[in-house]
Amino acid sequence: MEKPRQNFAGLWNIGFGFLGIQIGFALQNANMSRIFQTLGAELEQLPILWAAAPLTGLLVQPVIGHMSDRTWLGRLGRRRPYFLAGAILAALALLIMPESSVLWFSVLMLWVLDASINISMEPFRAFVGDMLRRDQHAAGYAVQTFFIGVGAVAGSSFPWLLDHLGVANTAPPGQIPDTVRYSFWAGGLVFFLSVLWTVLTTREYSPEEMAAFATSDTVADSPDTLRLLAARGYRGSAIWAGAGLAIAALVAEFGLEKEMYLLAALVAGYGLASAVAIALARAGRENNMLAHIVGDFAGMPPVMKKLALVQFFSWSALFIMWINTTPVVAQYMFGSTDTASATYQEGGNWVGILFAVQNGVAAIAALTLLPLLSKRVGQARTHLICLLTGAAGFASFLVLRDPQALLLSEIAIGIAWASILAMPYAILASNLPQAKLGIYMGLFNIFIVVPQLLVATLMGQVMKALFPGEPIWTMAFAAAAWALAALAMTRVAGEVRQ
Template identity: 30%
Template sequence: MKINKPSLSFWQIFNMNVGFLGIQYSFGLQQTAINPIFLYLGAPEDMLPILNIAGPVTGLIVQPIIGAMSDKTWSAKWGRRKPYFLIGAILGSLCLFAFPTSPVLWFAVGLLWILDVGNNMAMEPYRAFVGDKLPEKQLSLGYQMQSLFVGAGILLANGSIVLFQYLFGGDTVEAAGTIPTWLYYSFYIGAILSITTILYSVLKTPEIPPSSEELIAINKAKSKSLTERIALPFKEITDSIKKMPTFMWRVGAVYLFQWYALFIYWQYTTPLFKLTMGYSTGEAASQSAQMSLTYNIVTMVVALALVPLTLKFGGKKIYALSLFGTAISLFAIPYITNPIMVLVPMVLFGIGWAAMMGIPYTMVSKVVPQERRGVYMGILNMMIVIPMGIETLTFGPIYKYLLGNNAINAMLFAGVFFTISGFLALRLNVSNKEKVV
């Protein structure tokens, strides 16, 4: 039975997505501050990919399982998705408080694993939450609003790094094996934002009760034995993959190259600026934060502007063009040594990031059933973390033996992969025949 969903006002859609701000602030710190912390604590550059394997592994395991569990959850008091992203936010906040005080490298690596579990618990149900609440005609606005908050969260994270490095970093000589105290403040802000923004959305946005058919399925799941209930999410994931529409397999092909390239970019901007601009680790980290600051400002500006463009020209074309633009930006960055001019390519990167964070979710949400939206959003995330996992396992040796331990070559490699993903995105066609029943 299809649930008739009322259209929401702009501010209702805004309020339901505020919690994404805190989640993305945390991811912003992971993109920009985590790898410099690893370098401060003595990690070799060729180890950066494998040290970041926590993200792919926890995403691969946590998101589809949490998605399947949330599909079979309902509480009149707490809702369906909200309990999961609330617990994830609390876990993430605790890790963010502890992270900058890491005494040794492997302590920081362990905290990254726990932080990623919390972030993934919060992230996946939030994607399904938007699909649950909005009628199809508002899905593009809902997911592009999430894209706006992706930009805002990462913008605040990286803006705080730049600000605190300017205010408290000074000309202090960086001591080997220690994390500078100016980095602490950004993590403390993130810990507060993670929980407060989620609480705001939880309190402001009621969830739509499940249909009678969904309630029957939920109660049937609750009546099973503990062993059967533990096994149920894995059965749901397996069955959903078997029934997955061809469209999602095509998205997976795009994501293979797109997310492999993104992980290279996030890991190697700091080493790149140490090489091309002769910066120290702290200066390179600050420059990397400015890059992220710039492209996320662009993301915030263009995120909602992409809604009418996708409606007019189709999500496929806008998405593919954005990936080609991102490739151009990565080809340009290694050859610009001026710290101001190197921010210019981030305009194209920011447009691409806005499209990546919204358009695929809109298209996928239209071809998956309501009662399995959580598990399919989890499977979509598997398509993100699998290429990231492949990158963490393969790119270290590629960087060391094929690319000559050269961060310039790493960035060009990522540009090639973005080009491939753009061509693959041209194959994305949403068809009613592909909808799962």
């Protein structure tokens, strides 16, 4: 017995909810630096203020992945309860966010918004693998990427469009413009309705149906990760904890930026968590979530480990881009660093258009370029080519000064973005055991989150030390990161099931 082959309408319904999810992300990515600076944040503070977003993903996605693998709520299913809960919370956060009048409250709401988006997003990644047979995985993630691109175009364009419709794009110092406020409110409504569409138009396979599907279309079960975890010693845990304490001591001794304490806490925290997990596994606590998550992390399949390094460098560049594109474009292409000026706000709106172009290109590439390339050279080599194309796009920021010319840069970046959203997940869905698809997709997010946290804690002080007041050089770091991701992808090619 095999999973039924989905027609285009089925693929559409499975992926449609990501339209709203990405609208939420696009509004966050294009506008949070603008909101933070409007409420008084300095340029060097932006990375640590953004740390809320990846940190919530780090904590939320493995937990939701583990829970959704073990959930079955009858007609509501396995993954869909999480889609719906996250959509409701995210819609409320998008409604409240633009009402922020002080910086600390906007940071708090970013935590809430990003946690809510992650509750919806993580099960969607596993949902495609659940619903589709292996030979449709690439198509399923390509359609999902199409909706991500369309949603990002819509979310990024909202403020620019409202500005051209006559909505006020400036506000008194310390207040968020109406273009941003109304965009967030519209985004919250679309987020909820698009996720609701997927919930109402799909039916998940029951545990009995999943067990009956042909094993020829699945990957062999992973080893007993709890047993392997119980056999581990505490030396590794002690090393992680000691490394965290050492980082904290260096920060205190040399007066480094206080943001480094966050990195120290995460490193030491993992050491402590792994020690507790080992103790639980040795005690036979088979139903303990922490032991399962740490055990599955330690027992990741080899292909996933190699692909994790690619993700690390890929998302380092993306986080650099989201934090710094607005300051770069406003300062170098529009000539303003005054966040209260009309010129700065015009630059902020143009960033929305650049992101819209990037995501529009990603949507088109997902349904055209990626299938063509992957058929000819395979999924792994397709990803390598796209990453190198995107690296060239980032490098072009160093020489271009015409805002219109940056559209060419965004086309190159958009091609890479399409591949980042589709190819790694198609590779994973075809190379991971189905019973643990949720937790492995959640753990894979760690290699999206950790580089973002490193950027958040380190990039500010690196720029302050080497290039104070010159954010343009962040684009050089982004280009180098994607070049390294492409190099790491050479280790993945040839080892995956296409």
